[in-house]
Amino acid sequence: MFQRHLETLPREIIEKVQLERLKRTIRRIKERNRIYWEKIGKVVPEDVKSLDDLKRLPFLTKDDLRKGYPFGFACGEQKDFVRFHMSSGTTGTPVVNPYTSADVDQWGEIMARCLAAAGLTFSDVLQITPSFGLFNGGFGFHYGAEKIGCFVVPIGPGRTLLQLKFFKDFNTTALAGIASYPLRIIEVAKEEGFDFSETSLKVGIFGAEVWSEEMRRYIEKEMGIEAFDIIGMTETGGVGLGIECNYHNGIHVWEDHYIVEIIDPETGYVLPDGEEGEMVVTTLTREGLPLIRYRTRDITRIVSRERCECGRTHLKVARIKGRTDDMLKVKGVCFYPRQVEEIVMKYPEILPDYQIIIGKVEGKDTIKLIIESEKQDEYLKERIEEEIYSTLGLHIKVTLKKKGEIPRAPGKAVRVKKEI
Amino acid sequence: MFQRHLETLPREIIEKVQLERLKRTIRRIKERNRIYWEKIGKVVPEDVKSLDDLKRLPFLTKDDLRKGYPFGFACGEQKDFVRFHMSSGTTGTPVVNPYTSADVDQWGEIMARCLAAAGLTFSDVLQITPSFGLFNGGFGFHYGAEKIGCFVVPIGPGRTLLQLKFFKDFNTTALAGIASYPLRIIEVAKEEGFDFSETSLKVGIFGAEVWSEEMRRYIEKEMGIEAFDIIGMTETGGVGLGIECNYHNGIHVWEDHYIVEIIDPETGYVLPDGEEGEMVVTTLTREGLPLIRYRTRDITRIVSRERCECGRTHLKVARIKGRTDDMLKVKGVCFYPRQVEEIVMKYPEILPDYQIIIGKVEGKDTIKLIIESEKQDEYLKERIEEEIYSTLGLHIKVTLKKKGEIPRAPGKAVRVKKEI
Ligand SMILES: [Zn+2]
Ligand SMILES: [Zn+2]
Numbered sequence: 106m107f108q109r110h111l112e113t114l115p116r117e118i119i120e121k122v123q124l125e126r127l128k129r130t131i132r133r134i135k136e137r138n139r140i141y142w143e144k145i146g147k148v149v150p151e152d153v154k155s156l157d158d159l160k161r162l163p164f165l166t167k168d169d170l171r172k173g174y175p176f177g178f179a180c181g182e183q184k185d186f187v188r189f190h191m192s193s194g195t196t197g198t199p200v201v202n203p204y205t206s207a208d209v210d211q212w213g214e215i216m217a218r219c220l221a222a223a224g225l226t227f228s229d230v231l232q233i234t235p236s237f238g239l240f241n242g243g244f245g246f247h248y249g250a251e252k253i254g255c256f257v258v259p260i261g262p263g264r265t266l267l268q269l270k271f272f273k274d275f276n277t278t279a280l281a282g283i284a285s286y287p288l289r290i291i292e293v294a295k296e297e298g299f300d301f302s303e304t305s306l307k308v309g310i311f312g313a314e315v316w317s318e319e320m321r322r323y324i325e326k327e328m329g330i331e332a333f334d335i336i337g338m339t340e341t342g343g344v345g346l347g348i349e350c351n352y353h354n355g356i357h358v359w360e361d362h363y364i365v366e367i368i369d370p371e372t373g374y375v376l377p378d379g380e381e382g383e384m385v386v387t388t389l390t391r392e393g394l395p396l397i398r399y400r401t402r403d404i405t406r407i408v409s410r411e412r413c414e415c416g417r418t419h420l421k422v423a424r425i426k427g428r429t430d431d432m433l434k435v436k437g438v439c440f441y442p443r444q445v446e447e448i449v450m451k452y453p454e455i456l457p458d459y460q461i462i463i464g465k466v467e468g469k470d471t472i473k474l475i476i477e478s479e480k481q482d483e484y485l486k487e488r489i490e491e492e493i494y495s496t497l498g499l500h501i502k503v504t505l506k507k508k509g510e511i512p513r514a515p516g517k518a519v520r521v522k523k524e525i
Numbered sequence: 526m527f528q529r530h531l532e533t534l535p536r537e538i539i540e541k542v543q544l545e546r547l548k549r550t551i552r553r554i555k556e557r558n559r560i561y562w563e564k565i566g567k568v569v570p571e572d573v574k575s576l577d578d579l580k581r582l583p584f585l586t587k588d589d590l591r592k593g594y595p596f597g598f599a600c601g602e603q604k605d606f607v608r609f610h611m612s613s614g615t616t617g618t619p620v621v622n623p624y625t626s627a628d629v630d631q632w633g634e635i636m637a638r639c640l641a642a643a644g645l646t647f648s649d650v651l652q653i654t655p656s657f658g659l660f661n662g663g664f665g666f667h668y669g670a671e672k673i674g675c676f677v678v679p680i681g682p683g684r685t686l687l688q689l690k691f692f693k694d695f696n697t698t699a700l701a702g703i704a705s706y707p708l709r710i711i712e713v714a715k716e717e718g719f720d721f722s723e724t725s726l727k728v729g730i731f732g733a734e735v736w737s738e739e740m741r742r743y744i745e746k747e748m749g750i751e752a753f754d755i756i757g758m759t760e761t762g763g764v765g766l767g768i769e770c771n772y773h774n775g776i777h778v779w780e781d782h783y784i785v786e787i788i789d790p791e792t793g794y795v796l797p798d799g800e801e802g803e804m805v806v807t808t809l810t811r812e813g814l815p816l817i818r819y820r821t822r823d824i825t826r827i828v829s830r831e832r833c834e835c836g837r838t839h840l841k842v843a844r845i846k847g848r849t850d851d852m853l854k855v856k857g858v859c860f861y862p863r864q865v866e867e868i869v870m871k872y873p874e875i876l877p878d879y880q881i882i883i884g885k886v887e888g889k890d891t892i893k894l895i896i897e898s899e900k901q902d903e904y905l906k907e908r909i910e911e912e913i914y915s916t917l918g919l920h921i922k923v924t925l926k927k928k929g930e931i932p933r934a935p936g937k938a939v940r941v942k943k944e945i
Binding site: 174175183184186187188189190206227228230236237238239243244250251254255256257258259260261274275276 | 594595603604606607608609610626647648650656657658659663664670671674675676677678679680681694695696
């Protein structure tokens with residue numbers, strides 16, 4: 106662990122700390138951003154007597170933050186900030202998150218905890234493949250690595266042949282990336298006859314996309330590593346909100362820095378532990394863009410608030426199942442792309458890239474699933490169609506393509522295409 | 526200034542510090558890298574009685590460093606290092622420079638001095654356009670900005686429309702980039718009718734390429750800024766070896782961190798101050814890759830060792846005229862591309878992108894200069910051909926093209942093409 110005493114605090118202490126910091130966060134908003142303060146109903150710290158009172162505050166949405174571009178919800182003036190990161194903005198106005206130098210430090214601290222949870226120490230070699238820049242991924246790993254003092258290979262995205270070469274040249278032990286990038290690395294390794302068993306790789310830390318258990322098993326088997334799911338987003342202050350420990354039975358969220366609630370996305374009511382819903386995040390230590398009840402649109406549930414076998418006491422959420430805006434509704438059936446991924450990845454003949462194509466013909470929904478396979482087998486196709494039908498209750502037409510025929514996106518993988 | 530007492534040390538103190546640190550650097554090599562120590566003739570710190578004794582040590586070349594890929598000249602083991610940066614390797618094996626955490630700190634310090642020399646303080650907004658990753662540019666500005674505490678726009682290269690938008694959205698006051706990038710920004714700004722006078726831009730810091738005074742005047746006039754030339758390379762520990770102060774009469778080299786000598790590239794003899802030759806760099810505070818008499822291949826001269834009008838006492842070299850390997854020899858005439866640039870940029874009708882094309886026809890050298898102009902004027906063409914002939918003694922055929930017809934490279938500009 107990076108901070109044993111903080112990562113193993115008893116629950117009652119965590120909750121005391123949370124209440125204190127929640128009040129401080131509300132005070133900060135009250136003192137520094139009138140519009141934001143009005144948006145949370147002009148609540149004052151004294152109104153918050155217990156954590157339960159959080160439920161009475163309104164939600165903040167991505168649209169709210171977008172409308173505030175760039176500094177509408179910032180607490181402080183630009184001169185108080187030292188940098189910012191930004192959501193990609195491919196689907197509209199981006200969200201800007203401004204950092205004070207204390208925020209940079211907070212980010213380094215939670216990322217160092219994440220790297221330590223994945224087993225990294227100062228003697229590891231971390232190859233950082235998310236991009237450095239406006240996207241938060243690269244710099245998040247950078248700051249965490251600075252704190253634990255490991256050796257960094259600051260390569261960034263792409264140049265997959267060079268990535269393979271560096272695994273050997275620099276004895277890389279840990280790989281950080283967006284979740285679909287290991288697939289590309291594995292694909293190129295196969296083409297090149299690259300043997301992962303000749304490397305020192307032992308750990309992969311992947312996030313920024315929803316990826317299934319089946320995908321995890323494939324990556325772990327092909328690369329000979331242990332893969333960790335990491336969460337976090339621009340709005341929460343970047344990657345590092347939480348990570349799996351080596352028991353892989355949930356993602357620890359750093360509760361001295363964040364409060365998570367799970368709500369029914371329709372009604373907004375907080376759901377009991379174990380029930381699946383939308384994750385809502387409140388930040389407790391962020392200065393530039395503190396969040397009160399931010400709707401992340403990630404679907405998950407609280408797995409446990411008990412002490413984990415790893416010793417950590419911070420609660421665990423399930424791995425993200427999907428995003429509320431990823432949810433597909435076709436012929437009246439609702440499902441997430443990850444559910445389709447889970448089914449097709451069970452078949453060893455099927456390659457990990459896939460694409461779901463949704464359209465409309467004469468007012469009726471159509472859905473196709475394109476997958477890649479080493480062999481073109483009519484029987485295999487039918488088996489997959491049947492299994493999807495028996496699991497999701499949906500008829501999906503499957504098309505088998507040859508390896509490499511599905512276009513690879515340079516950044517995040519494009520799993521769903523809407524042709525409407 | 527970032528460190529007034531260090532930047533204004535009297536010369537005799539600078540030289541005392543240099544001697545002490547030179548000995549320490551030699552000791553480090555002796556204790557940590559047997560092969561490197563043999564390469565410098567097994568010199569021991571006690572052999573170095575004065576700075577003059579440096580002249581007796583052998584040179585280190587880029588080829589030496591390349592042959593040592595990745596850690597052949599590193600002083601320490603990989604576990605002692607926290608990161609590395611790397612030359613592009615487009616023309617062969619790259620050079621890897623491994624950093625200890627003290628090296629990262631040293632880099633931040635000299636870059637903070639550079640930013641302060643260009644007038645930046647914590648209240649500035651620095652848009653960093655060199656790429657973050659293996660290339661040292663982005664992270665160099667990043668570390669310097671962290672030390673002075675200014676606001677960083679971590680955008681990296683490309684996305685020029687977004688760069689323009691960010692100038693306004695974030696009130697950017699200073700732009701960092703490789704020297705040809707402002708040309709691209711100006712070009713896109715003209716297409717978009719973007720008005721720089723509506724921005725807060727006041728400073729540009731440009732390096733990594735050789736750029737002329739004429740280019741500087743063009744950039745300053747078009748963008749309404751003051752432009753500073755910054756030097757440094759992967760081998761010396763990245764950008765930040767030196768920068769111009771606001772008197773723009775030479776580049777201050779941080780002499781408590783580096784010793785520079787100017788040598789005759791043919792004979793290797795040290796040249797007197799004022800004479801033009803190849804810059805040789807010895808590092809005094811670098812741990813991972815200390816350099817003893819590294820031949821940079823940059824052509825310059827020592828302008829002054831006196832106290833500058835700015836108050837700094839660290840010596841000044843002239844702006845880089847070219848690289849020994851950039852020097853062109855055509856029809857028996859030796860010249861640098863920058864000399865051609867200086868001539869063509871005098872003509873206001875001529876746009877700043879140009880390309881020199883060198884070939885051979887039936888054993889004879891041919892040379893063409895392609896330039897872009899707003900108007901196709903036969904007389905203008907002849908005038909430029911005549912001026913080049915009278916300056917360089919070389920007949921160069923000039924081709925006038927329309928704006929945008931010379932292909933723009935995504936990274937460093939391609940000014941010379943050899944078609945042989
Ligand atoms: Zn655990
Ligand atoms: Zn000066």
